[in-house]
Amino acid sequence: MKKVALITGITGQDGAYLAELLLEKGYIVHGIKRRASSFNTQRIDHLYQDPHIANRNLILHYGDMTDGTNLIRILQEVQPDEIYNLAAMSHVHVSFETPEYTANVDGLGTLRLLEAIRILKLENKTKIYQASTSELYGKVQEVPQTETTPFYPRSPYGVAKMYAYWITVNYREAYNIFGCNGILFNHESPIRGETFVTRKITRAVSKIAYGLQDKLYLGNLNAQRDWGHAKDYVRMMWMILQADKPEDWVIATGKTTTVRDFVRMAFNEIGVELSFEGEGKDEKGIIKSCNNPDFNLETGKEVVCIDPHYYRPTEVDLLIGDASKAKEKLGWVPEYTLEDMVKEMMESDLKLMERETYLQRGGHDILNNYE
Ligand code: NDP
Ligand code: GDR
Numbered sequence: 001m002k003k004v005a006l007i008t009g010i011t012g013q014d015g016a017y018l019a020e021l022l023l024e025k026g027y028i029v030h031g032i033k034r035r036a037s038s039f040n041t042q043r044i045d046h047l048y049q050d051p052h053i054a055n056r057n058l059i060l061h062y063g064d065m066t067d068g069t070n071l072i073r074i075l076q077e078v079q080p081d082e083i084y085n086l087a088a089m090s091h092v093h094v095s096f097e098t099p100e101y102t103a104n105v106d107g108l109g110t111l112r113l114l115e116a117i118r119i120l121k122l123e124n125k126t127k128i129y130q131a132s133t134s135e136l137y138g139k140v141q142e143v144p145q146t147e148t149t150p151f152y153p154r155s156p157y158g159v160a161k162m163y164a165y166w167i168t169v170n171y172r173e174a175y176n177i178f179g180c181n182g183i184l185f186n187h188e189s190p191i192r193g194e195t196f197v198t199r200k201i202t203r204a205v206s207k208i209a210y211g212l213q214d215k216l217y218l219g220n221l222n223a224q225r226d227w228g229h230a231k232d233y234v235r236m237m238w239m240i241l242q243a244d245k246p247e248d249w250v251i252a253t254g255k256t257t258t259v260r261d262f263v264r265m266a267f268n269e270i271g272v273e274l275s276f277e278g279e280g281k282d283e284k285g286i287i288k289s290c291n292n293p294d295f296n297l298e299t300g301k302e303v304v305c306i307d308p309h310y311y312r313p314t315e316v317d318l319l320i321g322d323a324s325k326a327k328e329k330l331g332w333v334p335e336y337t338l339e340d341m342v343k344e345m346m347e348s349d350l351k352l353m354e355r356e357t358y359l360q361r362g363g364h365d366i367l368n369n370y371e
Contacts, residue, residue: 003027004027005081006074008113011040014131014233016043018238030061031061033062034062043191065088065109066104071116075113075120081125082128088106089106106163107167109164126177127246137153144252147249147325168180177246182251185228185319188341190345202345202348202349205270206353209353218263235332236332250321252321265338271290272292281308286302
């Protein structure tokens with residue numbers, strides 16, 4: 001019998017990589033997607049199977065974490081062995097603009113899923129993974145952060161995820177549900193959402209290289225993050241649900257890097273060395289040298305500026321995780337280094353921008369033909 005998994009948030013970065021992994025492992029994968037006015041399944045289109053073919057192993061359902069009856073109906077139909085609850089309003093800065101919605105989706109959404117398991121009496125069948133986050137640690141209490149470090153969230157997103165963390169623990173203790181929290185530190189990839197800082201940087205540097213953009217505007221360059229690769233982290237989500245007993249796990253690389261250094265690394269990939277001058281909102285990144293004849297970038301050009309609009313009302317200054325428990329008990333070993341990941345993201349975004357440049361030139365050529 002094939003195992004059946006249900007992924008909420010299947011159209012997101014982690015959902016797409018996890019769906020790929022579970023399909024490779026022979027699972028039947030069900031996913032919940034939201035109705036949108038335009039297509040929102042780009043990240044999983046390569047896995048899509050026509051609904052008219054028999055014995056499909058990827059099946060999508062319309063749904064929303066704010067709609068409890070919809071979740072109950074999907075669980076009743078799918079009868080999953082494993083649920084991966086990845087759906088969330090996942091942008092920390094945006095959560096300050098939409099705090100109530102964030103609490104509803106990220107906090108209560110988790111409760112709705114757990115209640116659906118209980119209502120349908122699936123406690124002995126269905127295991128559930130909750131996408132918890134290093135944002136729970138928030139204001140620095142201890143470094144590096146482990147499974148026992150106290151929480152002090154610093155955003156409506158972090159607070160909503162704290163509810164989700166504890167309600168998962170509570171349902172495990174109260175109803176014997178195999179519920180686990182993966183406390184994942186930041187993880188990125190070429191399919192990372194475009195408004196998270198790493199992808200914003202790799203896209204902008206690629207655009208600057210091709211002359212499609214002049215400057216990159218950022219907020220707090222001093223923030224330090226423990227950045228890993230999403231592929232390594234979704235493998236761990238699966239391992240967590242295969243463990244003997246339900247527990248909570250930190251997943252991190254154990255290394256931290258400032259946003260400023262991430263910018264430097266991305267520019268290095270196109271042969272550009274940057275120097276940073278000034279402080280706070282007056283800081284600027286200036287081209288010190290460019291050793292890449294393919295790109296026409298002048299020394300002395302200002303390519304990074306601060307826009308205080310990107311500062312957050314409360315910030316998480318330093319994240320660095322200790323994943324010893326996952327390494328020792330589950331044998332998790334990450335395959336990617338930060339350097340590998342920056343390289344992969346830059347290669348992917350440079351290709352996208354090369355294509356964009358080609359299309360724009362094509363557009364002009366066509367226009368010119370009519371003049
Ligand atoms: P993404 O933002 O890329 O994906 C979020 C997913 O949730 C998307 O599929 C999105 O749908 C879906 N979603 C959002 N709101 C709803 C809703 N109301 N109902 C149903 N689905 C919804 O996030 P990631 O893949 O990066 O992260 C996955 C999970 O892990 C999230 O819960 C995130 O908070 C958490 N996390 C992420 C970390 C990271 O560094 N990436 C670190 C720690 C935790 P749509 O595509 O339509 O927008
Ligand atoms: P984060 O990721 O808030 O850690 O949450 P993000 O990439 O948004 O920010 C990381 C750090 O960079 C600073 N920063 C900027 N951030 C953005 N987005 N845009 C900017 O222009 C910018 N300039 C500086 C931020 O202030 C911050 O310090 C991510 C999400 O995936 C969450 O869902 C997840 O739970 C956590 O990681 C772990």
